[in-house]
Amino acid sequence: MVGIKEVARQAGVSVGTVSNVINRPETVAEETRTRVQSVIARLHYVRSESARQLRAGASRLMALLVLDMGNPFFVAVASGAERAARQAGLVVMVCNSAQSVSEEMDYLSLFAEHRVRGVLVTPADPTGRSLDVLRGQNIPFVLVDRVGGLDDTGCSVSVDDVAGGRLAARHLVAAGHRAVVYVGGPPELPQVRDRRAGVLAALAEAGLPAEALIDVTAERLDVAAGRDAGARLLGLSPRPTAVFCANDLLALGVLQALFAAGVGVPDEIALVGYDDIEFAAAAAVPLTSVRQPAVAMGRLAAEMLMDETGPDAGRHEHRQVVLQPELVVRGSSLRR
Amino acid sequence: MVGIKEVARQAGVSVGTVSNVINRPETVAEETRTRVQSVIARLHYVRSESARQLRAGASRLMALLVLDMGNPFFVAVASGAERAARQAGLVVMVCNSAQSVSEEMDYLSLFAEHRVRGVLVTPADPTGRSLDVLRGQNIPFVLVDRVGGLDDTGCSVSVDDVAGGRLAARHLVAAGHRAVVYVGGPPELPQVRDRRAGVLAALAEAGLPAEALIDVTAERLDVAAGRDAGARLLGLSPRPTAVFCANDLLALGVLQALFAAGVGVPDEIALVGYDDIEFAAAAAVPLTSVRQPAVAMGRLAAEMLMDETGPDAGRHEHRQVVLQPELVVRGSSLRR
DNA sequence: CAGCACGCATGAATCGTTTCATTATTCGCA
DNA sequence: TGCGAATAATGAAACGATTCATGCGTGCTG
Numbered sequence: 001m002v003g004i005k006e007v008a009r010q011a012g013v014s015v016g017t018v019s020n021v022i023n024r025p026e027t028v029a030e031e032t033r034t035r036v037q038s039v040i041a042r043l044h045y046v047r048s049e050s051a052r053q054l055r056a057g058a059s060r061l062m063a064l065l066v067l068d069m070g071n072p073f074f075v076a077v078a079s080g081a082e083r084a085a086r087q088a089g090l091v092v093m094v095c096n097s098a099q100s101v102s103e104e105m106d107y108l109s110l111f112a113e114h115r116v117r118g119v120l121v122t123p124a125d126p127t128g129r130s131l132d133v134l135r136g137q138n139i140p141f142v143l144v145d146r147v148g149g150l151d152d153t154g155c156s157v158s159v160d161d162v163a164g165g166r167l168a169a170r171h172l173v174a175a176g177h178r179a180v181v182y183v184g185g186p187p188e189l190p191q192v193r194d195r196r197a198g199v200l201a202a203l204a205e206a207g208l209p210a211e212a213l214i215d216v217t218a219e220r221l222d223v224a225a226g227r228d229a230g231a232r233l234l235g236l237s238p239r240p241t242a243v244f245c246a247n248d249l250l251a252l253g254v255l256q257a258l259f260a261a262g263v264g265v266p267d268e269i270a271l272v273g274y275d276d277i278e279f280a281a282a283a284a285v286p287l288t289s290v291r292q293p294a295v296a297m298g299r300l301a302a303e304m305l306m307d308e309t310g311p312d313a314g315r316h317e318h319r320q321v322v323l324q325p326e327l328v329v330r331g332s333s334l335r336r
Numbered sequence: 337m338v339g340i341k342e343v344a345r346q347a348g349v350s351v352g353t354v355s356n357v358i359n360r361p362e363t364v365a366e367e368t369r370t371r372v373q374s375v376i377a378r379l380h381y382v383r384s385e386s387a388r389q390l391r392a393g394a395s396r397l398m399a400l401l402v403l404d405m406g407n408p409f410f411v412a413v414a415s416g417a418e419r420a421a422r423q424a425g426l427v428v429m430v431c432n433s434a435q436s437v438s439e440e441m442d443y444l445s446l447f448a449e450h451r452v453r454g455v456l457v458t459p460a461d462p463t464g465r466s467l468d469v470l471r472g473q474n475i476p477f478v479l480v481d482r483v484g485g486l487d488d489t490g491c492s493v494s495v496d497d498v499a500g501g502r503l504a505a506r507h508l509v510a511a512g513h514r515a516v517v518y519v520g521g522p523p524e525l526p527q528v529r530d531r532r533a534g535v536l537a538a539l540a541e542a543g544l545p546a547e548a549l550i551d552v553t554a555e556r557l558d559v560a561a562g563r564d565a566g567a568r569l570l571g572l573s574p575r576p577t578a579v580f581c582a583n584d585l586l587a588l589g590v591l592q593a594l595f596a597a598g599v600g601v602p603d604e605i606a607l608v609g610y611d612d613i614e615f616a617a618a619a620a621v622p623l624t625s626v627r628q629p630a631v632a633m634g635r636l637a638a639e640m641l642m643d644e645t646g647p648d649a650g651r652h653e654h655r656q657v658v659l660q661p662e663l664v665v666r667g668s669s670l671r672r
Numbered sequence: 673c674a675g676c677a678c679g680c681a682t683g684a685a686t687c688g689t690t691t692c693a694t695t696a697t698t699c700g701c702a
Numbered sequence: 703t704g705c706g707a708a709t710a711a712t713g714a715a716a717c718g719a720t721t722c723a724t725g726c727g728t729g730c731t732g
Contacts, residue, residue, distance in 0.1 A: 001473070001474075003717090003718055003719080004718065004719060004720095005718080005719095013681075013682085014681065014682045014683060015682090015683080015718090015719080015720090016681070016682060016683065016684095016720080016721080016722090017680085017681055017682075018719095019719070019720055019721080020680090020681085020720095023720080027679085027680075027681095028680075028681085029679080029680060029681085032680080032681080044469075044472035044473075046445070046448045046449055046469070046472065046473055047449055047718085047719070048390070048449070048451060048717085048718055048719065049386075049446075049449040049450045049451070049719095050385075050386040050387075050389040050390040050395075050450070050451065050717090050718080050719085051386075051390050051687090051717070051718035051719035051720085052449075052718080052719055052720075053386040053687095053719090054384070054386045054387050054390055054686095054687050054688065054689085054717090054718080054719075054720090055686070055687050055718080055719050055720045055721080056687085056719080056720055056721090057687080057720095059386075060446075069411055069414065069415065069430075070408070070411055070412075070415070070614075072406070072408070075405055075406055075411065076406075078405065078432075079405065079406070079432070082432065091429075091431070091443070091446050092431075093427075093429035093430070093431075094405075094429070094430045094431075095427070095428075095429075095430075096415070096418065107427070109382070110385075110396075110427050112382045113382055113383055113384070113385040113388075114385045114386070115384060115385070115386065133380075133382070136380035136382065137337070137380075137382055138337075223614055223618070252615070252618045253618075255618065256617065256618055278406075278559055279588070279615040279618070279619075281592070282559065282588045282589075282591065282592055282615070282619055282620060283615075283618055283619065283620065284618060284619065284620055284621075284622070285620075286620070339687090339688055339689080340688065340689065340690095341688075341689095349711075349712090350711065350712050350713060351688090351689080351690095351712090351713080352690085352691080352692090352711070352712060352713065352714095353710085353711055353712075355689070355690060355691085356690095356710095356711085359690080363709085363710080364710070364711080365709080365710060365711085368710080368711080383688085383689075384687085384688055384689065385689095386687090386688080386689090387687070387688035387689035387690085387717090388688080388689055388690075389689090389717095390687090390688080390689070390690095390716095390717050390718065390719085391688080391689050391690045391691080391716070391717050392689080392690055392691090392717085393690095393717080
């Protein structure tokens with residue numbers, strides 16, 4: 001495998017000069033530079049990133065660890081982060097913890113071994129201890145879709161999930177529903193809990209008792225779990241008239257279950273999702289949903305990370321950005 | 337930052353021994369091993385992957401470069417690949433070329449610099465020259481959803497797109513349609529061309545002329561482009577009765593456009609998509625689609641790559657695996 | 673004309689591991 | 703008792719880049 005030494009030899013210069021041609025071309029005389037560059041091209045020389053990083057210290061990798069790659073919401077976050085990072089010359093490596101704490105720890109260790117420039121993470125571990133491996137290596141991270149823990153608070157970008165839940169529930173209550181089924185996921189997830197809290201708040205505002213919230217808990221936050229939850233909520237009596245799901249995948253699953261059972265949406269049951277993924281608008285019945293600014297979150301998170309690791313990282317201040325969600329009303333919640 | 341040297345010093349052993357504790361624990365005495373391990377834990381020592389890779393030569397990274405992360409089909413491919421790779425102790429880094437040749441080249445160069453173990457790629461560049469940077473570094477790659485070029489043929493996993501197109505068109509012809517609109521994407525993409533060829537074959541089988549295929553070309557293969565194409569095909573005269581889209585995202589977009597125009601599906605226009613993504617079944621009208629074994633493709637591709645780079649890579653033989661697609665009939669193509 | 677600054681190139685030291693030939697120690701067995 | 707084998711640990715040489723103090727020659731300035 002041809003290295004910098006071979007290039008130097010064939011170009012008749014020292015390795016230091018070749019390195020300069022690559023990294024600080026302006027410090028090398030025109031004539032030398034082109035000669036070296038042509039040798040590089042001729043030999044198909046490709047610099048070894050591991051050697052570079054070992055000596056220079058800094059990696060060009062930024063990691064993004066999401067809860068569920070199957071969820072278009074996270075795909076949108078990833079694309080926002082990727083765009084911002086690439087403008088700064090970084091590559092984003094996107095990984096999927098699939099909501100498993102052990103997967104998450106595996107990945108974070110790997111990131112630490114790679115000495116990545118920084119990590120954007122939507123933690124699966126509610127305790128936040130899995131991030132210790134990053135803290136130990138002084139690898140900065142930004143929490144995405146989750147505000148910091150108690151003790152130390154680094155940067156984070158999130159959306160006000162309580163407000164989102166409230167928006168959804170207010171909308172349903174305003175349409176005359178006196179009880180709301182909340183199809184949540186694993187209760188360890190703060191997003192799931194916060195959205196539920198928003199529902200409770202909205203019910204209280206309307207003078208309804210806490211019992212007006214009926215919990216149906218899905219195993220995971222995906223379409224299959226939603227179908228399952230949908231079947232279960234049809235068994236409730238009295239049959240609910242309003243259903244709010246912790247995300248759109250669940251809502252689409254619920255919708256399929258209701259469809260299969262011949263239950264009309266929105267006539268018999270009004271349905272609201274969360275995230276406003278692209279497919280929500282294209283659903284069997286266009287889905288009312290709480291929109292999160294996913295791409296912006298990804299972009300912001302990446303920018304904050306780069307500020308923290310960039311040239312003037314000294315003057316970096318941790319920020320906890322909280323964005324506001326927005327209700328998008330479509331057919332699934334509109335009584336005809 | 338604590339390195340192997342510091343661990344060795346505090347444990348009272350040589351660096352070689354520490355390395356052995358990490359990489360070949362069975363070769364070091366029980367007592368020494370636990371002592372070293374406890375020092376590692378106490379100091380939060382994390383090995384430097386770049387140093388490891390520089391010396392040992394082999395990376396633990398496998399790259400996956402897809403055409404469009406926004407397409408659930410590729411997400412499924414990624415999850416199949418990831419699962420297989422992780423069982424072999426590799427991490428997959430998923431990147432998105434977004435069908436841009438220059439993005440693709442950037443990423444492939446980066447992979448080459450990182451000396452990744454191998455690359456799974458759905459090439460955006462139809463010439464295949466962008467893969468030269470990998471060939472130059474002897475980095476093996478597996479083509480996903482695309483058979484090899486002309487000169488050299490490495491491994492590939494693909495689905496018979498001609499057969500898929502034929503399945504879709506046969507289905508429409510059997511339902512009595514005498515002409516079919518094909519909503520394709522960028523004609524450089526072999527997938528787009530092959531599916532079209534399948535349509536032509538099915539029309540020929542049925543004794544229909546080639547003019548029975550009407551082309552509508554979308555800019556990209558996503559929902560927005562589909563909406564656009566949908567609006568355009570409504571301007572055709574006579575108005576078509578059957579539409580086949582190069583993928584489900586386009587089909588969902590077309591569906592939205594038809595919906596917006598008040599055109600009934602399947603009554604006025606029958607619609608067939610491709611990929612059978614999860615959201616096809618949940619669409620406004622459940623979408624008939626050609627199913628591809630996406631997860632299996634990802635898994636197979638990763639396995640083939642690992643065979644090529646694994647312990648007995650010497651006996652590796654390149655294979656071009658072609659899988660068969662399957663038609664899933666749903667409401668969007670069933671005349672009531 | 674001495675002195676200085678500047679532009680360019682050099683080459684050795686360094687990053688943190690792995691690997692391997694070598695040494696030291698113990699053990700079993702004739 | 704002596705010897706070969708097996709077992710543990712050592713320490714130095716890579717791996718392939720970056721970086722930096724150094725040297726050399728040129729042109730400018732006072």
